[in-house]
Amino acid sequence: MTRAGTALRLVAPKVLQFAFVVWATYTVTFLLVRVLPGDPVLAALAVQSGDATTVDPEQLAALREQAGLDGSLLEQYLAQLGALLTGDLGTSLATGRTVVDMIAGVVPGSLAVAGLALVIGVLTSVVLAFLASIAPWRWLRDLLVQLPPLGVAVPAFVTGLILISVFSFSLGLLPASGSRSGDSVILPAVTLAFPVGAIFFQVFITAIREAEASGYVFTAEAKGLGRAAVFGRHVLRNALLPSVTSIGLLIGYLAGGTAVVETVFSREGIGRLVVSAVLARDVSVIQGVIIVVAVVYALAALLVDLSYPLIDPRLRPGKAAPKPAAPSTFSIAPEADALTSSTTDPQNGAAK
Amino acid sequence: MTKLLRPTTLVSILVVLLCVVMAFAPQLIAPGDPLAGTPRDRLLPPSAEHLFGTDSLGRDVFTRVVHGAWLSLAAATLAVGIGGLVGGAIGLLCGAARGRVGTAIDFVVMRFVDVLIAVPGILLALIVVATLGFGPWSIALGVGLGAAGSFARIMRAQVLRVRGEEYVEAAAVLGVRPLGVLGRHILPNAARPVLAMAALELGTAVLSVSAISFLGFGVAPPAPEWGSLVSAGRDYIATSWWLTVLPGAVIVGVVLAVTRLARVIGESR
Numbered sequence: 001m002t003r004a005g006t007a008l009r010l011v012a013p014k015v016l017q018f019a020f021v022v023w024a025t026y027t028v029t030f031l032l033v034r035v036l037p038g039d040p041v042l043a044a045l046a047v048q049s050g051d052a053t054t055v056d057p058e059q060l061a062a063l064r065e066q067a068g069l070d071g072s073l074l075e076q077y078l079a080q081l082g083a084l085l086t087g088d089l090g091t092s093l094a095t096g097r098t099v100v101d102m103i104a105g106v107v108p109g110s111l112a113v114a115g116l117a118l119v120i121g122v123l124t125s126v127v128l129a130f131l132a133s134i135a136p137w138r139w140l141r142d143l144l145v146q147l148p149p150l151g152v153a154v155p156a157f158v159t160g161l162i163l164i165s166v167f168s169f170s171l172g173l174l175p176a177s178g179s180r181s182g183d184s185v186i187l188p189a190v191t192l193a194f195p196v197g198a199i200f201f202q203v204f205i206t207a208i209r210e211a212e213a214s215g216y217v218f219t220a221e222a223k224g225l226g227r228a229a230v231f232g233r234h235v236l237r238n239a240l241l242p243s244v245t246s247i248g249l250l251i252g253y254l255a256g257g258t259a260v261v262e263t264v265f266s267r268e269g270i271g272r273l274v275v276s277a278v279l280a281r282d283v284s285v286i287q288g289v290i291i292v293v294a295v296v297y298a299l300a301a302l303l304v305d306l307s308y309p310l311i312d313p314r315l316r317p318g319k320a321a322p323k324p325a326a327p328s329t330f331s332i333a334p335e336a337d338a339l340t341s342s343t344t345d346p347q348n349g350a351a352k
Numbered sequence: 353m354t355k356l357l358r359p360t361t362l363v364s365i366l367v368v369l370l371c372v373v374m375a376f377a378p379q380l381i382a383p384g385d386p387l388a389g390t391p392r393d394r395l396l397p398p399s400a401e402h403l404f405g406t407d408s409l410g411r412d413v414f415t416r417v418v419h420g421a422w423l424s425l426a427a428a429t430l431a432v433g434i435g436g437l438v439g440g441a442i443g444l445l446c447g448a449a450r451g452r453v454g455t456a457i458d459f460v461v462m463r464f465v466d467v468l469i470a471v472p473g474i475l476l477a478l479i480v481v482a483t484l485g486f487g488p489w490s491i492a493l494g495v496g497l498g499a500a501g502s503f504a505r506i507m508r509a510q511v512l513r514v515r516g517e518e519y520v521e522a523a524a525v526l527g528v529r530p531l532g533v534l535g536r537h538i539l540p541n542a543a544r545p546v547l548a549m550a551a552l553e554l555g556t557a558v559l560s561v562s563a564i565s566f567l568g569f570g571v572a573p574p575a576p577e578w579g580s581l582v583s584a585g586r587d588y589i590a591t592s593w594w595l596t597v598l599p600g601a602v603i604v605g606v607v608l609a610v611t612r613l614a615r616v617i618g619e620s621r
Contacts, residue, residue: 024467036483153607158600169590256472278482286479
């Protein structure tokens with residue numbers, strides 16, 4: 001088997017999976033919109049022209065054609081799928097612009113908030129997990145482990161409004177709304193970082209507990225290594241894999257969270273686009289956003305999958321060691337724990 | 353049993369009971385009218401007379417929160433019901449079909465379930481709301497469909513687990529018909545993790561429903577609902593913190609209590 005062949009055999013199924021996720025997302029949204037009662041074109045027209053007006057049949061037909069909503073269901077499905085393959089997400093019912101244009105215009109704003117939120121959330125939870133593992137006081141360790149449910153339970157709109165009232169109105173440090181100045185990204189990102197960090201922390205701390213219970217940590221402690229050394233060298237590295245897997249989950253969460261956060265902070269972005277599309281009953285824009293989110297999610301899943309061999313030498317092709325099944329990115333981390341709970345520690349075992 | 357007596361669990365049970373009373377008999381806790389305001393008393397801070405203060409129309413916020421419980425909790429419960437029924441049925445059928453006639457069907461359906469889990473629930477809910485029209489019940493349907501994927505996955509896993517147990521094999525050997533085995537042996541034994549999941553999803557659903565109401569797609573203005581109460585307080589955030597913080601705190605409390613109970617249901621065996 002040549003190198004290229006091996007690489008292809010590894011990559012091809014993941015690429016196929018990527019294509020499937022995008023196709024299935026399109027199919028699910030298409031079915032949702034068509035199976036539920038209500039005509040999206042009529043609904044969008046009714047919002048635009050007020051409720052009392054009668055609809056001109058010609059205008060209706062023209063709009064239907066423009067939105068790709070004419071013909072039988074199967075024709076619509078295939079025509080839109082064909083367009084999707086060429087990167088065309090259809091035309092907005094409310095504005096007449098192409099959905100791709102509308103989304104591309106607002107992506108950078110959302111990306112800045114979501115990216116910063118991911119960084120803040122992950123860094124904070126790594127620090128907290130470190131403290132929760134090595135803090136000398138039991139009460140602090142117990143307290144820290146109790147935090148995640150709280151981070152998830154506080155709705156983002158409440159966190160956001162409290163942050164605005166404290167940092168913008170009381171202290172006057174950061175802008176409450178808009179997206180013009182650079183520091184306007186901070187408060188929305190912090191708002192999103194709470195639930196994201198909480199989810200990551202939960203996955204991370206579970207992986208750490210799993211690693212701590214293993215034989216190689218016992219050995220390391222028996223050798224006389226300090227707590228911090230054991231944590232940094234043995235526990236952390238083995239807890240990495242399931243945690244990386246959860247990033248895919250977090251991306252979905254971030255994408256959903258932008259709708260609320262961007263409304264609270266009056267920022268331009270994907271979430272705001274969706275909210276105004278719902279107001280205008282503009283189904284094609286929402287469908288486009290969902291597909292774009294699925295593409296991003298599937299891309300992240302693909303990258304995470306491909307990064308496993310880099311993170312964990314046991315997963316590299318050609319190693320003779322019994323190969324544990326790579327966890328699917330779709331599964332939430334606890335299922336992936338089998339990998340880290342194996343009793344050998346090849347990353348560090350060889351170095352000693 | 354001792355697990356039920358832990359203080360956090362007791363408090364959680366108390367909060368849930370309080371929620372039930374708020375939803376079905378709000379007059380017992382807040383006898384006032386949630387829609388009637390005294391313009392003279394507008395934007396009063398919390399006091400003994402107005403526990404949560406008053407809003408811009410002089411309406412008592414506490415009364416509005418208590419009376420808003422019905423819509424918020426009913427929509428969230430309906431969402432979990434829809435998600436549980438749809439997802440549970442899919443998971444049950446996939447789990448039962450696998451290995452007999454439907455391994456291929458199971459594979460394809462479960463990949464669709466993966467997608468349903470991957471797409472952010474709030475976006476799915478919003479596309480349903482945009483198609484069906486605004487209101488708490490279309491929100492419930494949207495949030496429920498978003499939750500269906502998780503139910504399908506856990507139900508299928510449970511069915512597959514229970515199917516391998518000896519008593520199920522014994523029943524099949526004794527000649528109990530497949531549907532009988534499914535209903536009498538597999539379903540009851542697979543129920544607990546699904547119930548724990550339902551409780552967990554109830555917390556998530558309360559959050560999703562209130563978030564979508566906050567965005568303005570829920571109930572029409574005068575009627576109280578938790579998410580729209582917070583939204584209404586948004587314009588006064590600089591001066592009247594109680595309009596957003598106190599209804600928000602109620603949401604947090606309810607979600608925490610429900611999540612706590614979900615964990616208790618999940619771990620007590």
